[in-house]
Amino acid sequence: MKYQCTACSYVYDPAVGDPENGVAPGTPFEQVPDDWVCPVCGVGKDMFEPAE
């Protein structure tokens, strides 16, 4: 499931991951490390919500 940053609207797509920051494609949001931050605006995972 995709998750969206409520601070800046960046969408985390598990199919894509965030390889530049060490998150491989195919990683579900729940398994992204707790210290990972939004690559666009820098806020923490706690600011993300499931995207429709």
Place this chain on the structure above:
Amino acid sequence: MSESYRAVKMTDHVYWVGAVDWAIRDFHGHATQRGTTYNAYLVLADKVTLVDTVKAPFTDELLARVASVIDPAKIDYVISNHTEMDHSGGLPQVLAAAKPEKVFASTMGVKALAEHFRLGQDVQAVKDGESLSLGNLDLAFVEARMLHWPDSMMTYLAQEQVLFSSDAFGMHLAGSERFADEVDDCALVEEAAKYYANILLPLSPLVAKLLEKVARLNLPISMIAPSHGPIWRREPTRIVGLYADWAAGKKARKAVVTYDTMWESTGKMARTIGDGLASGGVTVRVMPLRAAHRSDVATEMLDAGALLVGSPTLNNGLFPTVADVLTYLKGLKPRNLVGAAFGSYGWSGEATGQLEEMLGEMKVELAAGALKVKYVPDDEALAASFALGSAVAERLGTETQS
């Protein structure tokens, strides 16, 4: 050295060395009827430290104020709390004049500064909670990502309990009064609210988290020194309390009716709707868009529980000023609103439908169906307008919402 501008002493070791911008009336689309200040602070410690600079054209003023206390070449450290150019604009000139040993910013700030300037000097990243020794004094950094930029952070001077809060707790208010207790209270609260409503409102969940974090850190705070406007040297908890209310979305029993009109037909509807709301005991602000600036509408929306929007139909669409204010308000993500759409039209009348769509996208709960009137509203149409106002007033209930 001849005297021009002077620093203002705040504590034993801290001076205000910023600039007053008396002339600015448009701050990237936000009306600043009272001008603003760009606050920079000098900490006279073993390592002389400058916290932020000013908007580029005012840098000479900053350097003159520093020089009234100490030779700028003696600045050892420069801290950039925020990359936006009203605070970083003076960096190139300051770094050339001061040749500081080190420049500090948050991790996101280091990246952002590199995307704004060629500073010719490395900027050292500091992390949330990190401290920096100035020899006889100590600083600590508190990151505030997305309040209101990714790079935003605050700096805390431990021994004097001063929080350099960057844009948080600030406001656009030019004056010779440097401290909040010297400023007319009405202007102070008005401008503080305006700043929050136009800049921080969409980030309210983050504001709430920051306030919790600062409370948990248990930092004694004697003075809050923001990057715009007066310094809170007495009762800094007051502005923190206001922020807590605004972040929680505390509302009054209040409605904003905003509109534009081509031949006063939508205008007559707006005024009658306003009376209908008022008859239900609601505080009303009717804001015609050729009179009110979008940022003033946003300010009134801060504690409003209802938003009613009126537009004529121009070339099958919204009147442009209405599209403008809705785009602006949508970006501010106001919460817990009821509302309605209205307007006069001539033949195709698409505007009210488009208004309802926009209100829906803004998550405004429609308290009544849209009211459309062909050409000039007659008595029946005005009665319907009044009724629309009362219906929305009823939805606002008898208690304040939060």
